[in-house]
Amino acid sequence: MIRFQSYLNEATGANLHMTHLEDAILDGGVKGTRNVFQYLQALRDMLGGNAKAPVSLSVKWDGAPAIFAGKDPSDGKFFIAKKGLFNKNPKFYKTAQEIDDDTALAGELNSKFKTALAEFSKLGIEGVVQGDLLYTKDDLKTENIGGESCVTFHPNTIVYAVPVDSDLSKQIQGSKIGVVWHTTYRGADFESMSASFGQAISSKLKEVRSVWHVDAVFKDESGNVTFTEKETKAFNKLLSDAGRIFRTIKPYALNELSNNKELNMRVNVFINKKVREGQRIKNVPLAIKGMQEFIKEYYEKEASKVKSQVAKDRKYATRDDVLKYFDKTNIKEVNKVFQLYNLLVDAKMIVIAKLNHVEGLKTLLKTKDGFEVTGQEGFVAIDHVGKSALKLVDRLNFSNANFSTKYIKGWQK
Numbered sequence: 136m137i138r139f140q141s142y143l144n145e146a147t148g149a150n151l152h153m154t155h156l157e158d159a160i161l162d163g164g165v166k167g168t169r170n171v172f173q174y175l176q177a178l179r180d181m182l183g184g185n186a187k188a189p190v191s192l193s194v195k196w197d198g199a200p201a202i203f204a205g206k207d208p209s210d211g212k213f214f215i216a217k218k219g220l221f222n223k224n225p226k227f228y229k230t231a232q233e234i235d236d237d238t239a240l241a242g243e244l245n246s247k248f249k250t251a252l253a254e255f256s257k258l259g260i261e262g263v264v265q266g267d268l269l270y271t272k273d274d275l276k277t278e279n280i281g282g283e284s285c286v287t288f289h290p291n292t293i294v295y296a297v298p299v300d301s302d303l304s305k306q307i308q309g310s311k312i313g314v315v316w317h318t319t320y321r322g323a324d325f326e327s328m329s330a331s332f333g334q335a336i337s338s339k340l341k342e343v344r345s346v347w348h349v350d351a352v353f354k355d356e357s358g359n360v361t362f363t364e365k366e367t368k369a370f371n372k373l374l375s376d377a378g379r380i381f382r383t384i385k386p387y388a389l390n391e392l393s394n395n396k397e398l399n400m401r402v403n404v405f406i407n408k409k410v411r412e413g414q415r416i417k418n419v420p421l422a423i424k425g426m427q428e429f430i431k432e433y434y435e436k437e438a439s440k441v442k443s444q445v446a447k448d449r450k451y452a453t454r455d456d457v458l459k460y461f462d463k464t465n466i467k468e469v470n471k472v473f474q475l476y477n478l479l480v481d482a483k484m485i486v487i488a489k490l491n492h493v494e495g496l497k498t499l500l501k502t503k504d505g506f507e508v509t510g511q512e513g514f515v516a517i518d519h520v521g522k523s524a525l526k527l528v529d530r531l532n533f534s535n536a537n538f539s540t541k542y543i544k545g546w547q548k
Contacts, residue, residue, distance in 0.1 A: 153515065156525045157479045160472070161402060164393035165386050171479060172378065174516050174525055178486050179370055182362045191333045192353035192490070195513040195526060196315040197293035197533075198267025199545070200244070203227070204255040205263030208324050213256045215248060220263075225325045228252060247271050250312050258340040258348070263320040263328065266336075266348075269295070269313035274545075280497060280506060288313065289501065289545035292537050293512060296497040303496075310347040317351035317515075332524045333517035353490070353514065360489055370485050377478040380471050388468035391460055398457045405429045410530045411538045415480070419473045427461050430454065483527050490514050490527075500536055501543040509536065 156175075160168040177190035203216040212229050217239075219226030228234045234248050250271050270288035277299060278287050285296040286304045297304045307313060316336040322328030337350040362370065392399055405426050409416065416422040434454035438447045461469055491510040499506040513528030528534060536542045 153524055153526045155530065156483050156516070156527050157476055158403065158406070159525060160389065160476060160479065161392050161399060161406075164390040167393065168381060168389055168475075171525070172374070172381070175374060175479070175482050175486075178516060179362070179367070179374070182360065182486065182489055183367060184361055191517050193317055193333050193351040193515045193517060194353050194511055195515055195528065196267055196269070196317075196351060197291045197512040198269045198315055199291040200268055201265065202248075202251060202268050202314065203263055203265050203320075204251070204258075205260050205320070208322065213252075213260075215252050215255060220325060221328075247312075251314075254312050254343070254346045255314075257343045258346060260340060264316050264336055265318040265320070265330075266314045266316040269315060269347075270307075271312050272310075275308060280499065285497065291545050292500065292533070292542060293509065294499040294501050294506065294545075296499060307347050309344055311345040313347040315349050315351055332515065351515070354493075360492055362489065366485060366489065370482060373478050373482040373485070377475055377482065380475045380478070384471045384475065385468050388465060388472050392472070395457070395460070397453060398460055401430050401433065401457055402426065404433075410534045413531060413535045413539075415531055416473060416477060419470055419477070423461065423466070423469055423473065427458060430457055484529065487514065487527055487529050502541060503543065507542075509533070 154162055156171060159171050163170065174190060178192075181190060181192070201218055203214075203218075203220045205214065206212065207214050207227070207229070214227040214229045216225070216227035226237075228237070228248065229252075231249050231252065234240055234245060234252065240248055247268060251268070267290070269290050274288050274290070276287050276289075278285055278296070280287070280296050284299040286299050286307055287294050287296045288307075289295070297307065317332065319331045319334045319336060320328040321331070333352060335350055335352050337348050340348065392402065406416070408429070409422075431454065434450050434457075438450040441447055441450065487510065498509050498511055500509045509532060510529060512533050513526055515524050515526050517524045
């Protein structure tokens with residue numbers, strides 16, 4: 136069974152962060168890298184038509200904000216909450232007055248949370264569920280998309296659209312609030328609750344006209360999501376090439392990236408910087424040189440912020456410790472790590488391209504000149520126990536769009 140517990144918040148069991156599939160080799164060392172291969176092999180089997188593949192998928196909807204709903208284990212009363220639910224002192228709301236009393240829920244958030252409190256209480260939720268808000272009534276618009284009149288909602292970066300004359304459109308327009316559920320929690324109290332991903336949540340709740348709710352479980356009702364022979368061959372070659380490189384990498388090169396937290400942070404920041412710039416690591420040796428320069432510049436800036444020489448020397452000592460990873464005795468291994476990283480990204484992109492063939496709501500990006508077609512925000516691969524997950528995101532598309540000022544976000548007025 137595939138397990139990735141280290142990428143969950145084990146202290147609370149809370150689903151607060153998931154790792155990008157390719158980043159798991161940076162964050163998980165040799166063990167994490169082996170698990171990435173297991174995930175990709177399981178996804179290949181699933182997309183090859185093997186119903187017993189030990190992995191399932193959910194869709195990453197681009198909703199906002201995150202919201203929790205359920206019954207307080209201590210008194211059985213219904214509540215809603217933001218991510219503060221899993222703080223040391225849990226923050227949640229059981230009455231409209233408690234929402235009014237929280238200054239962090241000003242303006243639109245105030246009315247959205249009041250609607251959520253009133254309407255989600257009708258769903259018969261047992262335990263606690265987590266989801267992402269998609270819209271409230273005032274967010275729905277009718278817009279022309281490629282010559283077709285559509286009902287749209289735009290919670291964050293992606294605009295979701297559905298033809299105005301469809302049954303789905305009528306359900307959405309007849310509701311007061313929309314939400315996608317993706318995680319369930321069980322436990323005697325908030326501190327001990329554990330998360331389960333990939334659950335069919337929505338089907339277990341009451342159907343209420345005022346709430347349009349779906350769960351994030353991936354459904355291929357079109358039958359379009361099966362690898363062709365050509366796609367299977369290309370995918371297997373990538374896995375084979377990646378496996379060949381992995382077997383030659385000295386364990387230190389992967390484990391040090393995971394264990395040295397300062398090194399890990401600086402490398403991840405560099406990669407995210409490239410994503411924001413819309414760039415992918417192609418020329419590995421050149422990228423590694425750029426990574427080293429980026430790290431040097433970071434610590435120079437950090438040293439310039441402190442006055443005493445002792446404090447400056449401490450910054451430089453940390454810099455030197457991080458840069459040891461790139462010295463001539465290890466640089467060959469570092470190159471292989473990022474060659475492996477690239478092959479895993481290529482394999483991930485084949486999976487994403489296939490999954491985006493599923494028909495459903497239109498997904499678009501909004502610019503000042505109109506709309507651009509895009510795919511889903513991404514997908515989440517989940518083990519069958521439902522306790523671990525990795526996300527598959529086209530980072531050069533969605534993540535770049537998320538950071539880009541070219542695209543209008545739902546929260547921009």
